[in-house]
Amino acid sequence: MSLTEPRSMLDLLNGFVTQLREAGLPVSLTENLDAMEAVQHIPLEDRDAFKYALAATLVKNQAHWRSFETVFEVYFSLRGPEYALSEAEGDSALDELWREMQDQSQAGDGRGGAGSLDALTPEEIAHLLMQALMNGDQALMRALAKQSVQRFAGMEPGRPVGGTYYLYRTLRNLDLDGMLEKLMQAMAERGDASSGLEQRLEREEYEHRISEFKAEVEAEIRRRLVADRGAEAMAKTLRKPLPEDVEFMHASREEMQSLRKALQPLTRKLAARLARKRRHGRRGPLDFRNTVRHSLSYGGVPAEPKFKYPRPAKPELMVVADISGSVAAFARFTLMLVYAISNQFSKVRSFVFIDGIDEVTDYFKSTEDIAEAIHRVNTEADVVWVDGHSDYGHAFEVFWDRHGREIGPKTTVLLLGDARNNYHASQSWVVKEIRAKARHVYWLNPEPRSYWNTGDSIVGEYGAHTDGIFECRNLRQLESFVEKLA
Amino acid sequence: MAADPSPRFESVQQVRDGLRDLDYLADDGIAGVAYLADRLGKPVLVEGPAGTGKTQLAKSIAELTGARLVRLQCYEGLDESKALFEWNYKKQLLRIQADRASDSWSEIHDDIFSDEFLLTRPLLEAITADDPVVLLIDEVDRVEVETEALLLEILSDYQVSIPELGTIEAKQIPLVFLTSNNTRELSEALKRRCLYLHVDYPSLEREREIVLAKVPGVTEHLAEQIARIVRSIRSLDLKKAPSVSETLDWARTLMLLNIETIDEATAKETLHILLKYQTDIAKAAKELSVDE
Numbered sequence: 001m002s003l004t005e006p007r008s009m010l011d012l013l014n015g016f017v018t019q020l021r022e023a024g025l026p027v028s029l030t031e032n033l034d035a036m037e038a039v040q041h042i043p044l045e046d047r048d049a050f051k052y053a054l055a056a057t058l059v060k061n062q063a064h065w066r067s068f069e070t071v072f073e074v075y076f077s078l079r080g081p082e083y084a085l086s087e088a089e090g091d092s093a094l095d096e097l098w099r100e101m102q103d104q105s106q107a108g109d110g111r112g113g114a115g116s117l118d119a120l121t122p123e124e125i126a127h128l129l130m131q132a133l134m135n136g137d138q139a140l141m142r143a144l145a146k147q148s149v150q151r152f153a154g155m156e157p158g159r160p161v162g163g164t165y166y167l168y169r170t171l172r173n174l175d176l177d178g179m180l181e182k183l184m185q186a187m188a189e190r191g192d193a194s195s196g197l198e199q200r201l202e203r204e205e206y207e208h209r210i211s212e213f214k215a216e217v218e219a220e221i222r223r224r225l226v227a228d229r230g231a232e233a234m235a236k237t238l239r240k241p242l243p244e245d246v247e248f249m250h251a252s253r254e255e256m257q258s259l260r261k262a263l264q265p266l267t268r269k270l271a272a273r274l275a276r277k278r279r280h281g282r283r284g285p286l287d288f289r290n291t292v293r294h295s296l297s298y299g300g301v302p303a304e305p306k307f308k309y310p311r312p313a314k315p316e317l318m319v320v321a322d323i324s325g326s327v328a329a330f331a332r333f334t335l336m337l338v339y340a341i342s343n344q345f346s347k348v349r350s351f352v353f354i355d356g357i358d359e360v361t362d363y364f365k366s367t368e369d370i371a372e373a374i375h376r377v378n379t380e381a382d383v384v385w386v387d388g389h390s391d392y393g394h395a396f397e398v399f400w401d402r403h404g405r406e407i408g409p410k411t412t413v414l415l416l417g418d419a420r421n422n423y424h425a426s427q428s429w430v431v432k433e434i435r436a437k438a439r440h441v442y443w444l445n446p447e448p449r450s451y452w453n454t455g456d457s458i459v460g461e462y463g464a465h466t467d468g469i470f471e472c473r474n475l476r477q478l479e480s481f482v483e484k485l486a
Numbered sequence: 487m488a489a490d491p492s493p494r495f496e497s498v499q500q501v502r503d504g505l506r507d508l509d510y511l512a513d514d515g516i517a518g519v520a521y522l523a524d525r526l527g528k529p530v531l532v533e534g535p536a537g538t539g540k541t542q543l544a545k546s547i548a549e550l551t552g553a554r555l556v557r558l559q560c561y562e563g564l565d566e567s568k569a570l571f572e573w574n575y576k577k578q579l580l581r582i583q584a585d586r587a588s589d590s591w592s593e594i595h596d597d598i599f600s601d602e603f604l605l606t607r608p609l610l611e612a613i614t615a616d617d618p619v620v621l622l623i624d625e626v627d628r629v630e631v632e633t634e635a636l637l638l639e640i641l642s643d644y645q646v647s648i649p650e651l652g653t654i655e656a657k658q659i660p661l662v663f664l665t666s667n668n669t670r671e672l673s674e675a676l677k678r679r680c681l682y683l684h685v686d687y688p689s690l691e692r693e694r695e696i697v698l699a700k701v702p703g704v705t706e707h708l709a710e711q712i713a714r715i716v717r718s719i720r721s722l723d724l725k726k727a728p729s730v731s732e733t734l735d736w737a738r739t740l741m742l743l744n745i746e747t748i749d750e751a752t753a754k755e756t757l758h759i760l761l762k763y764q765t766d767i768a769k770a771a772k773e774l775s776v777d778e
């Protein structure tokens with residue numbers, strides 16, 4: 001129990017805070033001190049309590065929780081057993097099992113498994129797993145997760161392969177999708193879930209258990225990797241960007257999910273902020289009528305001057321977005337964001353193009369569900385003219401022909417895309433004409449600035465006629481642009 | 487700063503059990519943070535979606551410790567005179583008029599700026615109280631960023647400075663809870679002074695327990711079903727996911743209707759208790775119907 005000594009505890013926590021800072025979490029000095037104080041009140045053998053104590057003092061933003069958890073798991077995964085009292089008083093069997101697994105992974109040989117599990121054939125393992133999933137037997141699930149990693153992942157010390165590779169190998173051997181179907185079948189045979197609703201609920205329960213199992217497998221792989229490579233090296237490879245820093249153009253499917261989740265609270269905040277900004281505008285000139293009216297209560301003395309508050313007109317917005325493959329995700333998020341705060345604009349119209357252009361405003365009008373509207377944009381909009389490769393020039397030309405006269409002095413036009421024109425004619429005169437009529441024209445580009453004007457990108461040529469080109473690689477940049485706009 | 491003589495709680499487990507007796511089912515995180523708040527003498531910032539029991543937590547802790555709950559409801563435009571203290575102008579005026587002849591100015595001046603003419607508002611009341619109190623600052627995200635600064639002194643040092651009277655220190659360190667619906671980012675200064683607790687929608691097991699504890703007469707089977715359906719609905723992409731309080735409303739409704747097992751028809755008919763937007767209801771109804 002050397003770690004309970006103040007000195008080593010201090011070092012340990014300092015190391016942890018350093019890791020957190022490297023992962024991009026802001027931890028101030030006072031918070032660090034608070035954490036030190038907090039852990040003194042917590043029984044150290046209680047791992048969960050320890051984790052919550054650190055979280056409460058060090059992490060002050062829910063979006064950072066995942067990063068914190070990862071760093072915690074990695075940093076303390078090997079130190080776990082040292083915290084545990086060797087003869088724990090009346091702990092649950094689960095903790096016992098966990099500790100056992102810890103001890104083994106620390107021994108490093110990864111052999112031995114949870115007792116008898118070693119002798120089983122793969123079929124028996126699959127059968128056992130199904131049993132465990134069906135009954136929600138968590139202890140067995142953990143043991144099986146450990147066993148399957150040991151068997152299927154094929155982990156070798158010092159091999160420079162990421163954890164995802166091992167995860168993939170393990171899960172491929174287990175065939176969890178097939179498992180779900182089998183579970184559903186077994187349930188149908190038992191016949192205790194007759195109605196569709198029951199079936200749906202059962203299915204979700206199984207899916208939930210399977211995802212728990214997956215998390216267990218992932219944790220096991222992580223533990224082994226940490227044992228192999230050391231916590232510091234692992235923390236680096238596991239570092240994931242915060243949702244607002246994920247790049248639109250390279251987001252994986254999971255990241256897209258988390259982006260979509262991050263978008264909703266963000267729009268809510270943005271709308272609240274914009275509404276507030278509008279209300280708390282500067283003071284305007286003296287409101288003479290109002291001042292005189294109020295002076296009556298002071299016997300005609302204008303004791304309380306009243307001012308006019310400026311009511312800035314809400315801008316009218318036209319969004320013209322490229323939705324071809326590479327930038328589709330970006331266009332989608334921008335449209336979602338713009339429509340989520342559409343009450344900050346007097347009118348929003350949207351157009352999408354690849355090489356042909358189509359107006360999609362009606363999709364958003366006919367439904368309150370933005371996600372559904374976006375889906376319709378992707379499936380129904382008529383955006384292909386010849387070959388379905390981006391042709392900004394043609395799209396802009398058609399836009400000007402059909403809608404050019406609807407642009408007025410109150411209109412702000414947003415052009416979205418990477419301006420990779422496949423070497424077609426640019427027709428940048430259209431942008432110039434638009435700017436002459438509109439209040440502002442902005443170009444939003446989801447590519448990093450260093451890629452602009454390389455290859456077939458001609459964003460500079462279009463950009464010269466706009467009021468500004470903005471790099472919008474992630475949610476954070478997009479948010480700050482939209483805030484400026486409204 | 488007045489030293490706290492004895493901690494309120496012995497262990498995390500005690501907090502948890504105590505809250506359970508009051509029908510507030512805390513998970514490890516909630517109980518742990520409440521325990522730490524007492525030990526460290528620090529305020530707790532509770533964040534999370536609406537209707538997950540943030541305010542109720544403060545109320546239950548107050549009940550558990552036998553303390554009085556002092557509540558400050560935040561809103562846009564909240565200022566010093568509503569949150570901290572205010573001079574009782576009318577009384578001061580009366581005092582001056584009452585003996586205009588006798589006293590000298592300096593006496594009157596000393597007199598009218600004394601405790602007698604001070605109207606205490608929730609924050610001041612919480613730290614000057616002799617009996618144990620729990621201070622709840624509700625929906626702190628509604629005040630402007632500038633107003634947040636009002637809270638800083640009391641949160642870090644448990645004292646209030648009044649220009650005319652000097653600094654008033656707390657007689658005892660109250661437990662302080664701040665709740666936020668996260669409509670805006672709170673300032674770093676405020677966050678730094680607080681312990682942070684995020685209360686999310688409960689897990690399936692905890693929600694079932696909550697239903698069992700809060701709705702009298704509900705069967706295990708029904709509670710399980712309710713929790714499952716609610717989890718299923720929350721996983722949809724909705725404008726407003728059902729909160730715990732809405733789950734409880736739904737459970738009570740089902741009890742009133744004498745329903746023991748929920749089938750699709752009942753679920754659809756009573757969805758409007760869980761969901762408050764027409765589009766959400768339509769979507770959930772579509773999802774819950776057979777689509778195998």
